[in-house]
Amino acid sequence: MLKIEDTNPSSFALLLAASCHHDLFKGPPPPPTPFIFKSPDNFPPFFDPADNPTTLEGIALGRKLFYDPILSGDNTQACADCHRQENAFTDPRQFSIGIDGIAGKRNSMSLVNIAWQHRLFWDGRVHGLENQALRPIQDPVEMHESLENAVAELQARPDYTEMFWLAFGTETVDTSLIAKALSQFERTFISFNSKYDRWKLGQDSMTESELLGMEAFFENDRGGCAQCHSFGAIFSDFQFRNNGLDSLPTDLGRFAVTGALLETGAFKTSSMRNIEYTAPYMHDGRFATLEEVLEFYNTGFHLGPYTDHAMYNLVKGRLSETDKADIIAFLKTLSEPEFLTNAAFKKPE
Numbered sequence: 059m060l061k062i063e064d065t066n067p068s069s070f071a072l073l074l075a076a077s078c079h080h081d082l083f084k085g086p087p088p089p090p091t092p093f094i095f096k097s098p099d100n101f102p103p104f105f106d107p108a109d110n111p112t113t114l115e116g117i118a119l120g121r122k123l124f125y126d127p128i129l130s131g132d133n134t135q136a137c138a139d140c141h142r143q144e145n146a147f148t149d150p151r152q153f154s155i156g157i158d159g160i161a162g163k164r165n166s167m168s169l170v171n172i173a174w175q176h177r178l179f180w181d182g183r184v185h186g187l188e189n190q191a192l193r194p195i196q197d198p199v200e201m202h203e204s205l206e207n208a209v210a211e212l213q214a215r216p217d218y219t220e221m222f223w224l225a226f227g228t229e230t231v232d233t234s235l236i237a238k239a240l241s242q243f244e245r246t247f248i249s250f251n252s253k254y255d256r257w258k259l260g261q262d263s264m265t266e267s268e269l270l271g272m273e274a275f276f277e278n279d280r281g282g283c284a285q286c287h288s289f290g291a292i293f294s295d296f297q298f299r300n301n302g303l304d305s306l307p308t309d310l311g312r313f314a315v316t317g318a319l320l321e322t323g324a325f326k327t328s329s330m331r332n333i334e335y336t337a338p339y340m341h342d343g344r345f346a347t348l349e350e351v352l353e354f355y356n357t358g359f360h361l362g363p364y365t366d367h368a369m370y371n372l373v374k375g376r377l378s379e380t381d382k383a384d385i386i387a388f389l390k391t392l393s394e395p396e397f398l399t400n401a402a403f404k405k406p407e
């Protein structure tokens with residue numbers, strides 16, 4: 059313990075500097091650099107909220123946080139452990155395991171094109187990324203950490219306080235800034251450069267099978283997929299629907315959020331972009347492959363009182379082996395292999 063009487067002047071000055079707020083000495087940082095993303099013509103405009111504009115400094119901080127187990131109770135688990143870049147930011151395990159060895163009840167979700175999604179989680183119970191980001195930190199079956207601890211640990215790290223200062227003009231760490239930085243990084247997970255996109259622009263060609271699969275995907279009485287999985291180039295409207303997985307859903311899904319009976323067993327309609335990489339499939343990860351998914355939509359679905367009306371348009375057994383293979387071939391044209399290796403999304407050095 060350092061006592062005032064036995065300090066020499068230089069260590070006293072050091073003590074003073076450490077105990078004072080750095081901002082007083084540093085002045086304001088240079089203004090952060092805006093992240094400018096011009097949506098391709100077939101995409102809606104890039105979305106970031108007015109009170110959290112995306113900047114390069116905010117992204118850099120969010121990226122460091124996303125990969126840092128410091129946000130978990132025992133400093134062993136990061137967001138990236140359940141949202142892996144090589145799986146288009148989801149988890150290849152059916153259920154992720156939190157720091158206490160407990161498995162969750164739902165399959166992790168891909169964060170591809172998350173900037174365009176506002177109701178988050180399978181049941182849409184949270185609105186906006188900023189409101190979502192602190193939940194996994196505190197979730198007892200996930201990172202199981204108190205926000206107080208997380209803030210204190212970051213506050214004690216000069217590398218972090220410097221980055222908070224650059225991104226937000228303050229070295230004082232707080233939970234809302236953690237959430238903002240994580241959200242900024244997540245919003246950069248944009249995928250729009252697949253074979254399908256290049257084909258649309260006349261820069262690539264599709265095989266016969268891919269073209270047939272595309273037709274089936276879009277035709278209501280064939281694949282019938284686009285009734286739900288289509289909203290222009292984003293390939294989902296992210297509405298909540300019951301697609302007939304069970305005759306009696308065990309997970310009530312959206313019903314538990316809204317109390318609307320018709321939303322019993324309804325879950326967020328997934329985008330089809332990079333679907334090749336995000337197995338296993340559905341909210342509970344019950345299907346290991348796209349072949350299993352196609353067989354489900356061909357013969358396995360249940361038509362009950364809560365099943366979405368679009369499922370009633372699908373005649374059981376309508377798809378031949380070739381039809382199913384064609385649809386899968388088309389789905390794979392929505393893959394962007396470069397997304398999985400994009401250096402900007404990797405764990406920072």
Ligand code: HEC
Pocket residue numbers: 124129135136137138139140141154155156162164165166167168169172175177178179180181187190191192194195199200201240
């Ligand atoms: C232990 C595994 C695990 C960890 C760690 C984890 N997540 Fe998740 N994440 C999930 C699961 C599972 C879901 C779906 C949960 C549900 O719907 O109830 C999810 C859903 C999400 C969603 C919603 C996506 C959508 O399409 O609606 C976002 C965003 C997200 N996580 C971000 C994060 C961030 C940021 C962190 C770190 C602070 C994080 N996650 C840490 C497993 C995890």
Ligand code: HEC
Pocket residue numbers: 275281282283284285286287298299300301303324325326327328333336338339340341342351352355366367368369385
């Ligand atoms: C009635 C609307 C509807 C129709 C029609 C439909 N889907 Fe879905 N699909 C959904 C919903 C909702 C989910 C999420 C369900 C869940 O997880 O409980 C989903 C999930 C999926 C998934 C898993 C996504 C993931 O993130 O795990 C795939 C793959 C998929 N659908 C492909 C297709 C294909 C291919 C077709 C056409 C043969 C099709 N869907 C037809 C609504 C629909």
